[in-house]
Amino acid sequence: MPFTTEDQLLDEIAEWLRKHFSVELRSAKRVRRGLKNEKWMVETNKGWLFAKSYHPGRYKMQDPEFRGKIENALQLQLLFYRSGGQCPEPLTLEGHCMHILPCGRYMTVMTCCPGAMVPAGMIGERRMHSLGRAAADMHTVWDSAAASGLGAADPPGEPAWRLSREEMERTWEVNWDAARDSTERVRNALRLQKAIVDSLGDDDFTPLTAGWAHLDLWADNLLFEGDALAAIVDFDRARYSFPALDLGRAVLSGALGESGFCKDALAAFAEGYRCVRPLPPGSLLRAIRYVWCIESFWWIQPSLESSSIVPARFAEEMIRTAERWEQLDTLLGGI
Template sequence: MMPLITEAQLIDEIGCWLKTHLSVTVQSGNRIRRGLMNEKWIVETDKGRLFVKCYHPERYKERWQNTEFRAGFEDALQLQLLFYQSGGRCPEPLALDGRCMHLLPCGRYMAVMTCCPGMMVPAGQMGERRMYALGRAAADMHTVWDSAAVTGVGVAIPRKEPAYRLSRERMEQTWETNWDAARGSAGHIRNALQLQKAIIDSLRQDDLAPPAPGWAHLDLWADNLLFEGDALTAIVDFDRARYSFPAMDLGRAVLSGTLSGGGFQRDAVAAFAEGYCSRRPLPPGSLVQAVKYVWCVETFWWIQPSMETSSVVPVRFAEEMMVTARNWEQLDALLEGS
């Protein structure tokens, strides 16, 4: 059991670490209260602004004691560093002795990185120009990581099977468990689960067949993107980056950036595809396949018996799953040009 530590003690240890290892003096700090449990600050120092993130062990429960599990976060930060060093639009993780996760005396791990300018744009409100910029940046990110894997850069060499490979049997078992748990749930929740089951039953082998594997950000949604006007200034929060399927980044970006008012903004979808194609090939039908694959992976995260008590963010994701399910057979037409 990790000893309890107050926020003041944690801030003091962070300040001492920055002074000792980076020779910077903290002048002030602004706590960012977003996300689940992990503590984050924008820190003003005598050498500029830094972003500090402390990983809260309770967020990850017993998994945090697993060295291999923690190593996944280090790998994700190293992938972010690769992208930054290639000229990618993201913060620079500050490394010490080759590592980007740093251990404080209290036993907490943290990451320190530069700050990027820009503001978040609400989900569904990005528009064509921002989606074009996001498409270009996503393609650049995937290309950098693919190239690093081909040339043998250590962190980019896959050590496992791709994450989020689909299994019809596992999907059906999960649905049965959720359906049993929803016996006393409201009618609209049971209706949502019934629609979910209808899609699962209709899945073709092409829907379940994984697209090409590769490194992916896996959290490419509105809250992890910064813009100045129409220009993308940064992709942030690489914690989930893993060897998986880059198509999941495409599907998540389309769902988060172009779904508004119960439908997809076709011009914004086309702009995203155009931006991606300007840097990297995108075969016809790729975005439809990507959106369907994301639905298959994420549907059980957001459509479940407890969703009635969810906060704003899960409600948005649940809406994306529901709109996709209701329009499953029309996705080719709705995402025309993909």
């Protein structure tokens, strides 16, 4: 695909908005968060919108199967929005949320939501309660739609992100071999990771309850107004998987600080979730451990010390959780 400049992308997005929605673009502010994808807050004669161009260096958008997964994720977002959910509304054209520009780039445009991000580890009890309730609302909407066989929510088959002991052990061996020249901090993190994997029993690999999940429910994808959640954003990774993974990812991001887990914030999140749907005691603990078993192999890498801010935060979450692994049951098992 020929190189496309930022100005060309904006011009084509502006023309697309004018042609299909009679919207005039007045100004655009680049959002420089995330990897490679170009994003803007755009001011129009009908209010503010958010535009996102999918960079071919990040996503294989020429692959119809992969592109279909992103479109489906956006359709799930639309389902949640139309149910009254706290998220932006994707603009649809002929039923599609993803659109192609003349330059060949795929993009999506959606409404803007109020609110601001809160730093990871600092979301607090009231906000965590609000987030828990919103997560439960989201899961309930998708479960209901799936039970009705409704479009994007119709289960595609086997859930993604199922645990495999063999894959975990194989990945660890590769990383350990590659970490020969890494710092002692990295090698210690890998040693601890191996000890935890070796300690896992068969019950730890039993799949969680399957369903649709956001799968990226962390601080940068949450907007708050005061103590209330204003919006969940960035649904691109939503897949048929295990909804409990959203719970584990949310509390790791929102309630894990330098001194460990804030038990009151975790309890508030669980209470918010239970306002909408059941969450048996111990479910949050298992969700955290399941997320760790998946994500620790993404973020605890030989190159950890040179990671940028976001991967470094995720790696720190994995290390802090591992350091407290044996105390997790006592600390969180009753929540």
